Amino acid sequence: MLKIDKISLTFNKGTVNEKKAIEGLSLDVKKGDFITIIGANGAGKSTLFNAIGGTFITDSGRIILDGEDITLTPEYKRARSIGRLFQDPMKGSAPGMTIEENLALAAGHGGWLSSVSKKDKERFREYLRPLNMGLEDRMQQPVGLLSGGQRQALTLVMATINPPKLLLLDEHTAALDPATAEKVLELTEDIVEQNSLTCLMITHNMQSALELGNRTIMMNTGRIIYDVEGEQREGLTVRDLLEKFKEAAGEELDNDRMLLGN
Ligand SMILES: Nc1ncnc2c1ncn2[C@@H]1O[C@H](COP(=O)(O)OP(=O)(O)O)[C@@H](O)[C@H]1O
Ligand SMILES: [Mg+2]
Incomplete structure (x- = not known):
C-alpha cells in the first residue's frame, strides 16, 4: 500500500553543510502492516517520515501511496491520507x-x-x-x-x-514519563488494531520496537540496514538487535542507553 522506491534526500546540497540524510532507500509496506523503526540519532528516521509526509520533497526516487504517485504532492494534500x-x-x-x-x-x-x-x-x-x-x-x-x-x-x-491510509508516529511517547508512555503505547496498539490502520512508528525504545507491530526495521546513515518480520522477529531480544546493528553498521551502537530507552 506504500511503496518507497530508491528515494534520496540531501540537505544543503552543494554547501559545506551538505548532509545526505536518506540514500537510495526502498521500502514496501503492506496494508495493515505495523512497522517499528529504530536507529541511532541522526540515522534519517524523521527525515524518512518528512519525505513520506511531504514536508520535504525527495531529490530522486518515487513514493507511491495506495497506487497513487505522491512523490511531488504537497504536504497539505498528503495530510488528508497521512496522519x-x-x-x-x-x-x-x-x-x-x-x-x-x-x-x-x-x-x-x-x-x-x-x-x-x-x-x-x-x-x-x-x-x-x-x-x-x-x-x-x-x-x-x-x-x-x-x-x-x-x-x-x-x-x-x-x-x-x-x-488515515497511513499513520506515522515519530517517537510520540518519548517526552512522556515511563508509566504514561506505556499507557499511550497501549492505546496506540488498540487504535491501530481497531481501525486496521497501516502504521509506521519510530521509537528509541528497542523493547517496544520488538513488542509492538509485526515488522521492525533498523536504519543507519540514511539506509535500512536490517529488516525483520514474522517468526524470525518473534524470538528476537534487544541484545540481538544490538548485535544486528554491529554486524550491519560495522560498529557498536555508541549510545546504547538512548536506544535501550527508559
Ligand atoms: N532540516 C534539516 N536541515 C539540515 N539537516 C537536517 C535537517 N533535518 C535533519 N537533518 C540532518 O539529517 C540527518 C538525519 O536527521 P533525522 O532524520 O532527524 O535523524 P533521526 O530522526 O534518525 O534522529 C541528521 O544528520 C540531521 O542533522
Ligand atoms: Mg528523529
Whole structure:
C-alpha cells in the first residue's frame, strides 16, 4: 500500500553543510502492516517520515501511496491520507480550544461547534472513553489544561478519527514519563488494531520496537540496514538487535542507553 522506491534526500546540497540524510532507500509496506523503526540519532528516521509526509520533497526516487504517485504532492494534500504524531505533546492540538472543538476540527467540522450535532458530540465522547483518562467528562475544557500524556492520547484520537491510509508516529511517547508512555503505547496498539490502520512508528525504545507491530526495521546513515518480520522477529531480544546493528553498521551502537530507552 506504500511503496518507497530508491528515494534520496540531501540537505544543503552543494554547501559545506551538505548532509545526505536518506540514500537510495526502498521500502514496501503492506496494508495493515505495523512497522517499528529504530536507529541511532541522526540515522534519517524523521527525515524518512518528512519525505513520506511531504514536508520535504525527495531529490530522486518515487513514493507511491495506495497506487497513487505522491512523490511531488504537497504536504497539505498528503495530510488528508497521512496522519502524523510527533514527540512534542503540544503539537497536534489547539490549546485554547476545548476538547470537543479539537475533535470537531479533526473530524472535519471546520471547528464550527454550532455545526456539530448532539449525535457527533456523543460519538466524540465514545472515542475518548476507552482512553480511560476521564477526558470524556471534560469535553468543554480547553486542551491547554491537559497533561502531556492526556494531550498525546487526544492527538492520537484526533489523527485517527477519520482513519488515515497511513499513520506515522515519530517517537510520540518519548517526552512522556515511563508509566504514561506505556499507557499511550497501549492505546496506540488498540487504535491501530481497531481501525486496521497501516502504521509506521519510530521509537528509541528497542523493547517496544520488538513488542509492538509485526515488522521492525533498523536504519543507519540514511539506509535500512536490517529488516525483520514474522517468526524470525518473534524470538528476537534487544541484545540481538544490538548485535544486528554491529554486524550491519560495522560498529557498536555508541549510545546504547538512548536506544535501550527508559
Ligand atoms: N532540516 C534539516 N536541515 C539540515 N539537516 C537536517 C535537517 N533535518 C535533519 N537533518 C540532518 O539529517 C540527518 C538525519 O536527521 P533525522 O532524520 O532527524 O535523524 P533521526 O530522526 O534518525 O534522529 C541528521 O544528520 C540531521 O542533522
Ligand atoms: Mg528523529
